[in-house]
Amino acid sequence: MDLDLATCLFTGLTTECLQDKHANWEECRFTTTNKQRLFAKEVITFVRCKELRVLPNPFDISDEYFKNAFRLDKWLFQDFLLVLCLRTYYRPELDNNVMPFDLRVLTMLSYLAHGHLEILKPLDAFQGYRSSMLQRCVAEVCQTIVHFLAPDYVVFPSNNDETLGIKHDFNTQYGIPHVVGVMDCFHVRLSKVAAAREQQFQCRHGNLAINVQVVCDNKYRFLNVNPRAPGSASDIYVWKHSPIYGIMKNLFVTEPAWLIADRGYKLEDILINPHRNPTTHADFRFNSLISAMLDVLDTAVIMLTSRFRCLKTILPYNHQTAANIVTACVTLHNYLLSKNSVIDEHLMSVVPKRKSLPNAKCEDIWSTGYHNREYIKKYLNARNL
Incomplete structure (x- = not known):
């Protein structure tokens, strides 16, 4: 999967290119209409590929709690994370932040949804991170969205x-x-x-x-x-x-x-x-x-x-x-x-x-x-x- 996602990143393909397309193997290796969904499910593995620690999976909560906490369901969040990776040419090996990229994006979504970060406290994936770090994540990810996504969506x-x-x-x-x-x-x-x-x-x-x-x-x-x-x-x-x-x-x-x-x-x-x-x-x-x-x-x-x-x-x-x-x-x-x-x-x-x-x-x-x-x-x- 890493090779497939890397193909995505280096060729500049967007998720729209993957959706409902029957592409030839020689062109971009996407041969089924649900390939985008398969890629999205592996995005977290991709962004954490350099992690030596075993970190809790943020998806180990109920679908209802996830959507209430972040305003996106699990599939839509993975698609959004894939879009961010594609638009920013994200490289895990160049990311020196102690918090994984997917958790930083979820932190931002949680704050936008509620105006506070209290809903993250019961979640194992967010234990051990100071509130000041979480607040910085909100500012940093929002700035990334403004620079890389807003010009295409607004x-x-x-x-x-x-x-x-x-x-x-x-x-x-x-x-x-x-x-x-x-x-x-x-x-x-x-x-x-x-x-x-x-x-x-x-x-x-x-x-x-x-x-x-x-x-x-x-x-x-x-x-x-x-x-x-x-x-x-x-x-x-x-x-x-x-x-x-x-x-x-x-x-x-x-x-x-x-x-x-x-x-x-x-x-x-x-x-x-x-x-x-x-x-x-x-x-x-x-x-x-x-x-x-x-x-x-x-x-x-x-x-x-x-x-x-x-x-x-x-x-x-x-x-x-x-x-x-x-x-x-x-x-x-x-x-x-x-x-x-x-x-x-x-x-x-x-x-x-x-x-x-x-x-x-x-x-x-x-x-x-x-x-x-x-x-x-x-x-x-x-x-x-």
């Missing part, structure tokens, strides 16, 4: 060709054309920051936090995450200084491309939000569709924070590591969606209703976004004829 379209599928899905489901994604922000709390920067990270509720901007599609998949802004930054400020702001401007040059957001944002040529003072049937209908699209984002965020409860706690890390933790959670969320892994119902929190904002004195009728909104209403009316 992808915002960079040209109009890449937007076609997303635009088609939104148009099919909601009847609104040219939509690239739905955007909003949420806060993740921090335990402490440098004294000189406390005011910068203090959000409107008085807590230390980072302001996380996310964009999702109609299938609860996150297209972008920007967790670098301090808590005092407004949603509009984060948006204006976000890399995707420039990307959206470039997309809009050749074809219409819009993000959907709530009324906390300003109406722009590349950003559409609800009417502030709906008066006609068309206005109310438009607002209803925008509200339905915003509900998708709300559901995606609740799925994220319900599966990875650390995002609801106060993170005991600096803001750079906290940003990596958020990105790692988003990456894992998209990875699980790609594997059709459904969140357990008992984990899913209730999606809160959005608080209605007070009506404004006037609409932004002078902006290009206003004309785009009128175009959408005419488009909706024409579709019903």
Whole structure:
């Protein structure tokens, strides 16, 4: 098996290449559709190949306890570990960490799932490791995920060709054309920051936090995450200084491309939000569709924070590591969606209703976004004829 996995690593084959493929022996030695599963079962043996000690197997617990502790079942964890090995070109002989790589990844998953590491205490595989070492594992593995997995699993379209599928899905489901994604922000709390920067990270509720901007599609998949802004930054400020702001401007040059957001944002040529003072049937209908699209984002965020409860706690890390933790959670969320892994119902929190904002004195009728909104209403009316 080591030779087979080494073939995987050195040829750069991904797990997608192994799945449901009938490859010839001469090409890559994978001849059956379930070869990926056979490889995944041997990944732990591979990452521990230089270990002289006999270490407890983390799989020597019940399937139910494993999934509750790590949010992935045993097979899915092995697949994820294989993906990490492939993407990082992991070499056991070069790994000088006293804790095996598989245990470091499980430590990280446990913290993301619960916001603490208490659930590891009864497990033999984690005995003898100091809490400080376990906390370092969380930061290190999250950083690895950000560098090697996030660019492949959290992808915002960079040209109009890449937007076609997303635009088609939104148009099919909601009847609104040219939509690239739905955007909003949420806060993740921090335990402490440098004294000189406390005011910068203090959000409107008085807590230390980072302001996380996310964009999702109609299938609860996150297209972008920007967790670098301090808590005092407004949603509009984060948006204006976000890399995707420039990307959206470039997309809009050749074809219409819009993000959907709530009324906390300003109406722009590349950003559409609800009417502030709906008066006609068309206005109310438009607002209803925008509200339905915003509900998708709300559901995606609740799925994220319900599966990875650390995002609801106060993170005991600096803001750079906290940003990596958020990105790692988003990456894992998209990875699980790609594997059709459904969140357990008992984990899913209730999606809160959005608080209605007070009506404004006037609409932004002078902006290009206003004309785009009128175009959408005419488009909706024409579709019903």
